Amino acid sequence: MNRKHEQAKAAIENYLVGIDVDKEKKYDSFRVIEEIGREMDILLANQINSEIVQKSNHINKNEKYINLEEKEQCGFKERLKGIEDQRKDANSKLEPYFSGSDIREQEKYSALEILEKCLEKTEALEIDMVPLLKGPMIQKIDQSYAKLLQDADKPPIVTKQELEKLDQAITDIKEYFSIDDRNNKDDENAYELHKENFDKLSELERKMSLYLRLQILRNNHVKVSISIENRLNNMTNVDSEKRKNIRQILIKNTKDAKDSFEKVREFLKENTISMRIEYLGNIYLNEYYRSIENLRKQASQLLGIDMSFRPPRSG
Numbered sequence: 001m002n003r004k005h006e007q008a009k010a011a012i013e014n015y016l017v018g019i020d021v022d023k024e025k026k027y028d029s030f031r032v033i034e035e036i037g038r039e040m041d042i043l044l045a046n047q048i049n050s051e052i053v054q055k056s057n058h059i060n061k062n063e064k065y066i067n068l069e070e071k072e073q074c075g076f077k078e079r080l081k082g083i084e085d086q087r088k089d090a091n092s093k094l095e096p097y098f099s100g101s102d103i104r105e106q107e108k109y110s111a112l113e114i115l116e117k118c119l120e121k122t123e124a125l126e127i128d129m130v131p132l133l134k135g136p137m138i139q140k141i142d143q144s145y146a147k148l149l150q151d152a153d154k155p156p157i158v159t160k161q162e163l164e165k166l167d168q169a170i171t172d173i174k175e176y177f178s179i180d181d182r183n184n185k186d187d188e189n190a191y192e193l194h195k196e197n198f199d200k201l202s203e204l205e206r207k208m209s210l211y212l213r214l215q216i217l218r219n220n221h222v223k224v225s226i227s228i229e230n231r232l233n234n235m236t237n238v239d240s241e242k243r244k245n246i247r248q249i250l251i252k253n254t255k256d257a258k259d260s261f262e263k264v265r266e267f268l269k270e271n272t273i274s275m276r277i278e279y280l281g282n283i284y285l286n287e288y289y290r291s292i293e294n295l296r297k298q299a300s301q302l303l304g305i306d307m308s309f310r311p312p313r314s315g
Contacts, residue, residue, distance in 0.1 A: 041112070042098050045091070048115045052087055055122045056080055059129060065136035066129070074132070079125050083118050090114040137201045141170055144208035148215065169204055206278045210268055213285050214261075221257055221292045224299065231303045246302050253295040260288040 063076055071077070093111040097103045145166060228250065232243050264284040300306060 038097070038100075041094075041108070045094060045098070045112065045115060048112075048119050049087065049091065052083070052115075052119050052122050055119075055126055056084070059122070059126060062129060062133055065140065066132045067136075070132050074128055076125065076129065079121070083121050083125070086114055087118045090118070133201075137205060138170070141201065141205055141208055144205070144212060145170060147212060148208070166204075166208070169200075206281075207268065210278065210281045210285065213282075214264055214268065214288075217285065217288050217292060218261060221261060221288075224257075224292060224296050225254075227305060228295075228299045228303065231299075231305055235303075249302060250295070250299060253291065253298050257288070257291040257295050260284070260291040264288050 059076065059080060063071065066074075066076075090111040093103075093107060097108055148163065148166075232246065235243055264281070264287075267281060267284055
């Protein structure tokens with residue numbers, strides 16, 4: 001696009017300063033400039049739409065933490081619906097232009113302006129939501145942490161030191177919010193402080209969610225491994241050489257499952273879990289699930305036992 005732009009610009013500049021330019025070439029140059037302008041407008045609209053959708057999805061995801069009365073007072077759903085209706089209306093007005101047809105400049109700028117206002121309204125809605133989320137978010141993280149501790153007697157997925165770090169992170173965030181409440185109620189920067197701490201809460205929630213999924217998978221992995229070992233040890237009617245061969249056949253899937261567990265466990269030791277990293281974490285967890293499932297199916301066929309289990313829901 002830059003090369004086309006430079007060529008068209010040079011031809012038009014030559015024309016404007018009186019240098020002879022082929023008429024068809026001149027008009028082609030103006031068409032190129034016009035097309036580049038259209039492409040820039042498309043990029044702008046796509047970027048605004050993408051930000052609105054991303055923020056709306058974030059609001060919808062977090063709305064579940066807010067109690068019904070506060071939801072109704074703030075009218076989150078109604079405001080989101082109004083924003084979405086306006087966004088769709090603006091996009092429908094721009095569609096002919098983006099498809100190559102001409103529309104009035106005023107109509108184009110008006111539609112783009114509506115998209116920008118939709119983004120502003122979505123950001124304002126996000127700001128209104130933040131103060132209402134801290135309590136429910138902390139409560140959910142407390143509950144998730146309690147679930148991790150309930151299975152402390154099972155094969156650990158986190159060390160004692162890692163649990164202590166999680167506990168300290170929860171304590172720190174509660175204290176941060178408490179300080180914000182006391183010192184920043186009337187501060188114009190209070191939202192930024194709340195937003196920063198809420199982001200920390202969100203990261204911690206994502207980390208806890210991934211840990212809990214890993215815990216379920218790890219427990220299933222252990223059940224499969226124990227079932228295989230018990231079955232092999234109890235095959236008294238099968239000679240030792242055949243049992244040895246079965247173990248050999250299972251080696252690859254056994255190693256794959258173990259390696260997948262270590263991979264996702266190391267991944268979760270990261271200090272922060274952004275939304276992008278959460279997506280990657282779920283991919284690793286799904287790989288771990290598949291490796292356990294491969295081991296389970298192979299062992300079921302070789303040993304004649306059923307070791308079925310449900311896959312955990314993704315967070």
